[in-house]
């Protein structure tokens with residue numbers, strides 16, 4: 001649905017802020033591709049674009065692809081911005097630039113919803129999800145596009161049901177420039193892990209779209225030329241197991257109809273390993289990756305962070321079960337927990353080798369507002385507000401020891417031979433468990449073959465000839481070539497190269513130890 005009853009035409013500029021370099025920005029992988037420049041198109045702004053009145057013109061700029069220009073600001077009558085905490089400085093910078101053109105600027109999305117006081121310069125704060133606050137914002141701008149004399153805070157009390165969400169305006173995004181496409185089926189998670197802000201922001205009872213909406217979104221993505229992999233950005237794909245089971249047959253049918261050219265990925269709790277009926281259907285729907293927040297292999301630590309559900313099945317056993325359905329596991333890991341000991345990093349490295357998980361996002365603990373962790377640390381006087389640090393937590397172990405442990409962990413986990421050993425397992429075991437699908441005309445199209453050849457050429461030249469770990473690369477690459485596994489070679493090296501290069505930068509202190517840290521970000525983009 002879109003908002004109705006507004007006739008006044010308006011021109012709205014939607015700007016998504018740039019990310020500065022971090023583990024999840026994948027910038028070392030992009031030069032190996034055929035022109036990819038950014039991670040995922042932003043769902044939130046594209047949904048807003050579809051929700052605005054029909055008579056309103058919309059221009060969308062993702063500053064990860066190009067900066068908003070003078071022409072964009074001159075064209076616009078109002079600017080909308082959205083983003084996460086890590087983009088805070090950049091969001092404030094967009095606001096400053098828009099104010100240079102005397103435009104009213106509204107901010108929505110997860111960061112302002114959790115921390116409105118981070119954004120004192122914006123004219124409109126949209127706190128919460130799509131709903132009555134959105135309607136009020138639209139009504140105000142329909143009446144008047146001058147800047148209000150003081151900040152106006154609009155808070156959603158009545159949310160638009162997800163089953164009424166419009167299809168995101170994927171047509172506005174330059175879709176071929178993204179590594180992944182995204183879709184959202186549900187919002188919210190029934191668990192309450194101590195560090196996580198999802199239950200506080202989006203609730204514990206997952207709200208849902210209908211399977212028909214998801215199929216319409218996938219169809220639209222195909223029309224817009226969206227590429228290989230679609231990521232379900234749901235907080236927990238099995239937050240409502242029945243809903244997951246309702247959706248999967250529709251995805252299977254959609255994949256059959258389109259020749260399985262799209263791979264699927266999602267985030268889910270590790271206890272999905274106890275649900276063979278879900279895993280089997282995910283295999284049939286061509287899910288190839290699940291991100292699981294394993295966080296730590298230490299049971300005592302899992303208990304302390306209220307993540308006991310990770311122990312419903314042995315962690316290594318759970319990872320193996322998921323692999324046996326053809327899906328790679330990507331894992332979140334946290335260092336700096338109260339339960340960490342001097343031997344934690346060694347135990348973690350042992351777990352990484354044994355689990356054979358190639359890609360782990362290893363972060364320092366950060367307390368996010370609206371989490372039980374934030375409240376506890378505030379009570380204990382252990383929150384540190386100092387952007388010069390990599391974390392706002394006063395760890396139980398000395399800060400320098402924790403940061404050194406993180407650097408050591410990054411260096412060893414992404415040592416090339418160690419990483420390629422893990423990828424080899426995925427190629428030789430996990431990938432072989434996947435559904436055997438016939439090669440469709442789209443898969444063997446010249447466009448597809450050309451794309452593969454461009455990536456292969458870039459990989460051979462930039463990693464195999466010019467790269468800093470040639471020996472390990474060729475050992476892995478020749479093995480894959482001997483098996484005719486070009487897909488495994490390209491997929492592993494593309495991501496693996498980023499991991500290796502990022503880890504080298506991290507262990508030498510040139511990267512932050514937390515995706516939330518502002519330490520290196522201040523210098524790059526001045527806030528207003």
Ligand code: SF4
Pocket residue numbers: 189190191192193196197198199235236269293
């Ligand atoms: S299971 Fe995941 S999404 Fe749910 S509360 Fe825990 S960390 Fe957050």
